[in-house]
Amino acid sequence: MLEINAKGIYYRDLNAMIREAVAKGEKEIVVKGVNGQYYIGDGLVGNSTITIEGVPGNDLAAFMDGPTIRIKGNGQDNICNTMNGGKVIIEGNAGDVLGYGMRGGKLFIRGSVGYRVAIHMKGTKKQSPTIVVGGTAGDFFGEYMAGGVLILLGLDAEDGASLAGDYLGTGMHGGLIYVRGEVDPNLCGAEVGIGEMDDEDRATLKETLTEYCKDMSLSFDDVMKKDFKKLYPASLRPYGNLYAY
Secondary structure: OEEEEOOOOOHHHHHHHHHHHHHOOOOEEEEEEEEOOOOOOOOOEOOOEEEEEEEOOOOOOOOOEEEEEEEOOOOOOOOOOOOOEEEEEEOOOOOOOOOOOOOOOEEEEOOOOOOOOOOOOOOOOOOOOEEEEOOOOOOOOOOOOEEEEEEEOOOOOOOOOOOOOOOEOOOOOEEEEEEEOOOOHHHEOOOEEEEOOOHHHHHHHHHHHHHHHHHHOOOHHHHOOOOEEEEEEOOOOOOHHHOOO
């Protein structure tokens, strides 16, 4: 295991140290004393595991393809921007615009998140991204979502409390959103349908949440004590009537 002390290190120098360690074949890297350094893990490939102690800056794991990053605390904004593969585990809360254009891999958050999470998240026949939020979410959760799976658990929310802000799934035209508990239709974009779970949905949740609970040291049975609602795109072209051609 390689240990790096990031205290006082300029973000470019820190990222150069991490990239060099991964290039040399280091499989276990612990970065201590992180305090807002940007772009950690950006563009990394391979199967290294990087543990971060502290609060990393924006755009962590952007364009990443393969490694696993665990944050022993909170994360900031733009995490997993256009990420292609790998996993990011955040043991605390995280900020806005997580998973922007995310194409693959997994983002697991134990706590709550801000605005516009999973905006423009994509999926293909070969790969599909997944984001699981253990707490609550701000406005525009799943905005313009085009693929993948988005799960909102609200584990620490009071009974009856709304788990997401306004404009839930606005512009959604692909993928699925699963919300643990009831969903207020007034919060959703007009493009969103709300349905009950089927066997395929239950299998998806079981596979994903078994892994999530293992990573977060949670009880899968406790998480599954509440029913889920499924949000899906009511149209593949929600704004088609706005264009003239």
